[in-house]
Amino acid sequence: MEQQQPSSYAQGRLFPRLASLLVIHAHAVSIACCVAGLVGLLLLPPLAKTTHVSENALLPGSAKVTFSEADALNASAIANELQSILKDSTNRYMAFRSWLFHYFDLFGVDYYYQVFWPPDRSFSPLRFMSSSYGVEGWLAHNKSKYSQDLPHPGVNLVGIVRAPRGDGNEAIVLVTPFDLEKLANGDALTLGLSLVILELFTKAHWLAKDIIWLAADSQYGAYTAVDAWLKEYHQLASECATLQYRTSLISNLKSGNVFEGSSEWLDDVTIEDFKRAGAISAGFIVMFSREDDSVAFDSIQLKAEGSNGQMPNLDLINVVTTLATYRQGLLLNLDSFKGIKSWPGLNTIGDIVKHLGKFAGYVYPDWGFALSASEYVQGAATLLSSIWNQALGVPTGPHGAFRDYQLDAVTLEIFSGVNLKNTLSSHDLLKNTGRLLEGAIRSVNNLLEKFHHSVFLYFLVSPTKFVPISIYGIPFALLIITLPLQASALCSRVSSQDKSVADKESTTKINKVGPANWIRGVQIVTLVELWSIVTSLMPIPLSLFTLSSETKIILWTMLACATLCAALYAFSILFPLSNQLGSLLQSAILLDSDFVPIKALTLGFAAIFLGVMSAVNFAVALLGVLLVIPMCLCAQPISQVRKSILTPGGRSLTSLLSMAGIILTIFLSAPILLLSGIVVGGPLRTSLLQLWNWTESLWFWGSSLYLLGFLVYLPCSVLCLFVVFWCR
Structure with a gap:
């Protein structure tokens, strides 16, 4: 034991020594980590891995498809039939429902339709990062407002094929959005194609999971329709789906008390209409894009991003990619x-x-x-x-509604390189798309459990290339480690300066950083953070007034500046910790003893919040790192750098780099970056309108980017500008 004591003692001292070396050489290590992190981000495309199907049970393309050329011609004929019926009908909704239910009866499937309303998009702190209002809440908030603009609610039509070899515990969903008011040739072809596929599944002896076809009424957006159906599918016992409420709602609809004209097409709705299948294994949303003359080839764009960066299991994308690229010869691409x-x-x-x-x-x-x-x-x-x-x-398609329930789904948007009105030209595209959907659904049908073998955290480089978190997490870690490292270096410098002052008090003039300085720094950082939270909630009362978007933005900015000044003034009165604090707002200058605590606390605060944000949405944390780290690391009092440059022989490389860093800090701060975006965005009125609409969108979707902007980026910007202009 006595012989091992020196060895264990030396080993125990190893990590403190390494930490001490890192702190001593913090600037060099930080520069190396930043360079390595940026290089790592630039090398992500070549470091991407090739996709492969991890779950062997999927077996994409192993079975022979049954979707034939005759089925493609039948889909075109059904689409033409639908367009002629809607053209000659006076009530498009009733005609479409009767036409679709006729085919459901012909196929022998269960069917029903579901009534829904769009959610309330008003600002509310109770709805951020939570589910939207139910039907009752929407009616209470919008009945008087939309009684003239919305003559009827949306209606989803659903058909269910019961699996002959299943027990009804699992299901696969195929979604087809449609809008009868703006029904294009592509929408009609999608409905015809889905009906033919549904008929094929009624004859499939291998089917082990129920097939649910959802014809989503997208007059208020496809996402809204799919989300309304999924909510009622999973929350049948919630307040908007109880028997008593639905009974009263339906009676009001029949009598026309809710919206005028409702009783014309809601004449036989009952609580028993909502039929159910098993737990949803996966979802496929298929839609034809609007006619675009710029598309030269038939292609399919795959969309997979859900709310707050949620992605489906990569195996689902791999199945679609394998079948589309290697089996059907379809051009599959991603948004770029x-x-x-x-x-x-x-x-x-x-x-x-x-x-x-x-x-x-x-x-x-x-x-x-x-x-x-x-x-x-x-x-x-x-x-x-x-x-x-x-x-x-913000979800890139209706598949985002599935991810809110932790279900894997993708959207397949079909682009045709030919005129869809020509049935012969669109014949091959319908055939290949039908075979793709049949093969993908059959692969998911083979699963005995949920998707779990592949990854959920990844970035897509191409349909066949992806970057997992094990690769892009390394540059993120290299960048974010510089924040606590520089904070430790600042505290270490203060400690060494205190010792120097104690030894050479008569010859050295350095302001000692004492407990009062650290307490004051904590209070200032806390004050700015609380102000940022209040600023993030200001759109809520502003949305209650009937003001233009540009007026709301201007009032928001003025209120934010006024509350910040008032908070600083109240802080100087309520917390007079020292005589120096009283001169804070009078001279607008802090002593050098306050510079180190404020910057060190800002660095630590940014590191903690960015680390927490990476657990919520890694992409948001990555963008935050690229903005916050250079701004925080380069922040230093401009008076010190200016003094060193103006002194004879002071224009050294270090001074010039320090001034460049200050300029970078100012440019990356929230006020300057926001003003630059408004100026570059075009006319002032248009830029302010877009800014307010963007804010409303982030709030409505509960985007974590909104949290990053107001809980991390804005307070760090204010504190860094505080260090640059008000410290010396």
């Missing part, structure tokens, strides 16, 4: 930022990455990656789009 493809800097980075991949292959063959400059640019554009869509927090 087309504007950045022409950036000369991105093409230059692509050339560098190409040569770097060749060099890495020469050094070690397993490190090499054959990626051309054009492939890098395309991958980077798709990757940025995937990160932005996840960070924005």
